[in-house]
Amino acid sequence: MMRLSCAIILAWFSAVSLAAGPSKPVDSVYINLSDKASLQRGAALFVSYCVSCHSAGYMRYNRMGKDLDISDTVLKENFMFAADKPGSLMLSNMSPEDGKNWFGVAPPDLTLEARLRKPDWIYTYMRSFHVDDNTVSGWNNTLFENVAMPHVLYGLQGSQRLVGTDHDTGKPEFELVKQGSMTPQEYDEAMRDLTNFLVYLAEPARLSRQTVGVFVIAFLIVLFIFAYLLKKEYWRDVH
Ligand code: HEC
Structure with missing residues (x-):
């Protein structure tokens, strides 16, 4: 009996690890929650480019404003495109059903994403979109293959093409085929800000915990x- 249960547990563990597949290499990102300017820039990117599809349903605009030192007026004018009350939750106006119809998968809530996927993963994911003629959206992602999300930041990053894989690191190599409004360095910095913000979003208490x-x-x-x-x-x- 004992042996049988051990065998079942072992089989389950190996099935789970097989399902997860070998993890792909990611780039590391420097997270600094005391860098308020970075968190504010990340929040601005998030409300401008992500809330149209993704909610952060456990966060309220005014809580974010208070934590990140954003005044009520600036909050209303520059951060609240999807809501009109500062006490509103950061909800997307797109219903999950519409999301499912349009993309095949409803865009998940991103409040806890940085705990689910880890900061390095998010940072790498946002920099791994590349053009691909074989997908519906015309985009693919080396970290999340056949992802249903289009590259919503291509205006900033531009579009890149996958040219190969680095033999030593196993990381993909890209070539910029169309320049965006940012240089590659600026885009990396912006993605650090966005990841920094998502880390804050996943655990706002971390800001006060340190103090x-x-x-x-x-x-x-x-x-x-x-x-x-x-x-x-x-x-x-x-x-
Ligand atoms: C046009 C709609 C749309 C916009 C805008 C959008 N996404 Fe997505 N996103 C999706 C969809 C759909 C998925 C689900 C992909 C899948 O499962 O194949 C997704 C998935 C993700 C995931 C992976 C979730 C997981 O499975 O762990 C992350 C991270 C993410 N989005 C971040 C962002 C960020 C950050 C922004 C803003 C810069 C953003 N998204 C803007 C549609 C969108």
Whole structure:
């Protein structure tokens, strides 16, 4: 019986790992949640280019504004294209049914995406779209093959063609066939900002957790000094 259950568990694990397939190499991205300017730029990209299809249904505009130091006026004018109340959730106006009809797959909610896929994956994914005549959208993605999402940022990045794979790293090699409004360096920077923002989105409490942590340590140090003095005071009479 014991052996049978072990065999079943082992078979299940190998099936799961096979289904996941070998993981593809990704580029690493430097995440810095204390860089508010980067988070603001990432938020601007997100509301301009992503909320038309994807929701971030666990985040409210005014919470984001407060966390990222964006004033209410700027928030309303520059960030709220899909809603009119600052307290609204960041929901896409596209229904999941329409999404499914148009793309074959409903665009998933992206609030927790950075925890599901990890920052390096998102950063690499956003830089891995390439032209492909064999797909419906005309785009493909080396990290997410036959993805239903079109390359919505091609105006910024331009379009690139897949030319091969690097023998040493196993990473795809691209060639820019049409220049976008950004240089490749600027586009990489912009994708770092966007990934930074998605990391914040997945765990907004991380911003305050670090500050609270510093206060807690400072408090403990002060407490230690008093506790030590008190201990000395008590033991003076004992000795
Ligand atoms: C035109 C609609 C559309 C827009 C705009 C759009 N996406 Fe998507 N996205 C999709 C669809 C559809 C999928 C599902 C792809 C699939 O499963 O094949 C998707 C999937 C994704 C995924 C992978 C989700 C997973 O499976 O883990 C990420 C990450 C993502 N989108 C990020 C973004 C970001 C960031 C933006 C803004 C720059 C954006 N998308 C804009 C349609 C869109």
